[in-house]
Amino acid sequence: MTALELKAEAFSNGPAARDVIIGRDPDILADIREPGVAAAIWRRTPEPEFQKWIDALPPDSLPELRTVVPVHLAETAVMAACESHGVPVCEMRDTLASDVGALALMLAKTLTVRLVRLRLDVSEDVMCPKFHLDNVRARLLCSYRGAGTEYVPENIAHESGRIRQVPPGGVALFRGRKWSSEERTALLHRSPVATPESGPRLLLVIDPAD
Template identity: 65%
Template sequence: MSLALETSAGSVAADVFMGRDADILTEIASPGVAAAIWQRTPEPGFQSWIDGLGKDQLPDLRTVVPVHLAEAAVITACETSGLKASPERDVLASDIGALAVMMAKILAVDHVRLRLDVADEVMCPKFHIDRVPARLLCTYRGSGTEYVPLGSEAGPKRIRRVKRGAAALFRGTLWDTDETTGILHRSPEVTPEDGPRLLLVIDPVA
């Protein structure tokens, strides 16, 4: 059942769908859905590994690639940062590659824009909607992205947080329907306890 709101400007997609199966991400194309979140729990060994890395070892990446080269681009970024080959590094690269393939399939594109942001301060502190058709976010280290219904930004009790390791697909302002996106998101605070945050961002490229 959709919770899309009717306004004078048309309908507003306000639903957030969550599930433990990757197919939940395809729900982003359903009427009334502003975000779809694939709930995942990182394997403890992988999480301990990535949490123990120094900031300079975390891969920093900005590139546009054919979707089948996304995994290779991450491996190159890891090598550039001095992150030595290991089973955990392979897990990181293959996971990002798989998420890129899913995103590209859902949005029907052949290329994606990949970003791995390493940050020890808040990057986007204000709630916003991205100027893209859709954006996939996955926090591998640190606190997950926060989101809130449009118009509820001032109500702390309405704010929710994507869990670390979960893949969240948010509609942007360029989503190709008559619906307005009714879910905003922002970066969380970065705490000294968590250390630098590592965030994956994937955008479709037409």
């Protein structure tokens, strides 16, 4: 066995982070830095008026976005995406943009970064049907419309009864494959099953870009 293979084997058998910490305070996201924590979930309940508005938007008006921006321009980027997709000017549109901006700032502060890779994905299909680990330091996910992301420790991924799910509107910060720690990340996640009656899903994805 080569030195590289020995190192890889030692890493796979070494300490693993698979714990999920959940709370109703946004500061819970910072706990992703704690030993053994593979994901931190802010369990928040969307404002009923906002949820009613975003669920009622026509599919072709849901904003899509893929960009890399300084964190302070995340809100502006979402506003531009809303404008280009014909999202009507209203208080709820401002709420969506400001919420994305706030979440981008939380990620930036937690990971000490200045640039973020920002995505708003609209899909009626299952985007990532298999449990996986993202090839990033960490990834923030929030389902504004549709079901939340599913997750499970890798050692019990075959047990369907052990699968858990981020609530709609909840914010989850998952460690990725490139997390800078001696702990390997042993928590997997995937997109939820899509159903015709659920309609298109609007998912926010934020990654560190520096």
